[in-house]
Amino acid sequence: MAKITLSNLRHSYYPDPKGPDDYALKMIDLDWNDGGAYALLGPSGCGKSTLLNIISGLLVPSEGRILFDDKDVTELAPTERNIAQVFQFPVIYDTMSVRDNLAFPLRNRGVDETMVARRVAEIAEMLEVTDILDRKAAALSPDNKQKVSMGRGLVRENVNVVMFDEPLTVIDPHLKWKLRSKLKELHQRVRATMIYVTHDQTEALTFADQVVVMQDGEIVQIGTPVELFERPAHTFVGHFIGSPGMNILPCETQGGAAMFRGKQVALEGEIVPGDGTRTEIGVRPEFVTLAESGIEAVVRKISDVGRHIVVETLIGEDRVAAIVKENAPEKGETVHLNFRPDRTRLYRDGWLATTAGEAAQ
């Protein structure tokens, strides 16, 4: 158990990186609190697996340090860090039984056999694999195999952190949900720090207390699922989280007001002064309403997703999605859109540039 600190971390897979583009991780400064459930969310290739491998010690970063509590572990091998990692594809030792698989990390460390038996029984009970302990691991179904690899990660006591690298990729959809809630339950029972890497927002938002969103080797936002949804710090977060993602509309600023196609758009608060060339308005489809008057738009497509209806419209060439409960307009119809002011924000060069208004608090 430990607090994990990443300080000034940079990593490049090239021996001699030239520019920022050569870095898989650009500059990471991050604290993971002891016992937290974290998700590391981002699209494929954003550097999240690299970051994970640096924490586990499979990779040594080009620059920067990793601290477990106050101990510098940057150069330590994975075994010396006392961490656990579960991989995308279940890693099991084919020739061993489930029991021996679970006992393997303990036996390698010379743990006493009575202690091994006790821990294996505990973990097997937690993962509900007690009845298959004597089966050969090679013959298990993918979800049971993944449970066994999770079990190997959890079997050691006092691991500093358990990391999951997209562990549900090969699991059938109906079992994904089960395993995900199992993981959440496990976290509450063992209270170890857990980091869950995924590109699936549902997995991240259901598992984690804190979600770290990454893009192009950088952290764009850290926050609770609600914060990420309500107040994205970057248009990427707005777009990546939510279904459909946030509407992003190019706009201009004039004297402290946002102008979209010549009309002023009310924002949540003051525009933060700063330089930047590209300004955009961001508003989630959940906060776009159809009304009698407002910005004129043409309905392009209607999708009924069950719980609500997604109305895709065009304002000139800009696409805006709105979510309505009922009374959806027809395709091709002209509608008027209203943006809820306390949920409408200005982004400058991608980053949030409005102060939180009173209404938002």
Add this chain to the structure above:
Amino acid sequence: MKTVNQRAWFLVLPVLFLVAFNALIPMMTVVNYSVQETFGDNLFFWEGLGWYEQILTSDRFHAALGRQFLFTGLILVIEVPLGIIIALSMPRQGFWVPVCLVLMALPMLIPWNVVGAMWNIFTLPDIGLLGYFLNHTLGINYDMTQDPLAAWITIITMDVWHWTSLVVLLAYAGLVSIPDAYYQAAKIDGASNWAVFRFIQLPKMKNVLTIAILLRFMDSFNIYTEPFVLTGGGPGNSTTLLSIDLVKMALGQFDLGPAAAMSLIYFAITLGVSWLFYTLMTKDDLN
């Protein structure tokens, strides 16, 4: 209800012809010889199982069979572990991979009788590179035409040189197919190098190694050309393996009946051992 269409059997005909002309008919002529005595002029006399009894009880056959198992056993014991060790130490990526693969494949591309001739000349005591070096530089008395031990060492070394690559290439193919995650998981689980070999690499190589051992068993058990060119079965009968003995009997002495019986016994042993080995190795996969 579906009507049964028996005409589908015609689709099997090509294979039936192929197997018949390729294996069954030639083998039946051997079966025919094995139960008869012939004195030429196409005269045959019924012998029953007499030849089989004679072969199975003959000291000459026992000796050749013993030498054959010794040879096959020795080359398997050397080539399989050696092949695995070489495969483990080969690079996994980069410039040296194709270089290693081509170097490994080279011995296997040389025709078998050329291999025999090469090693024959290579080991000649007075003019061969190795023979001269051993005899005249190191002063070791080495002459495989005189000394059975030297002859054995030479044919074993030759086979190891010729065929270890097969094990290497198959084992290497098995090794490169192991995903990195297995090695990473093993590191995190605190596994020693031996444990990584024993619980990851060896199990993942099991299928290819089964094939490698099976191929090496069959090829070495039936080996003829290389030892024939190298030692001709000598000195004395010390390197007369089953196939060399069989050819001596069939073509040297023209004892067609006993030779046919011996061929079939020889074939049955090869088939039996291969079947037994394969069944044992794949037994676990079925459960």
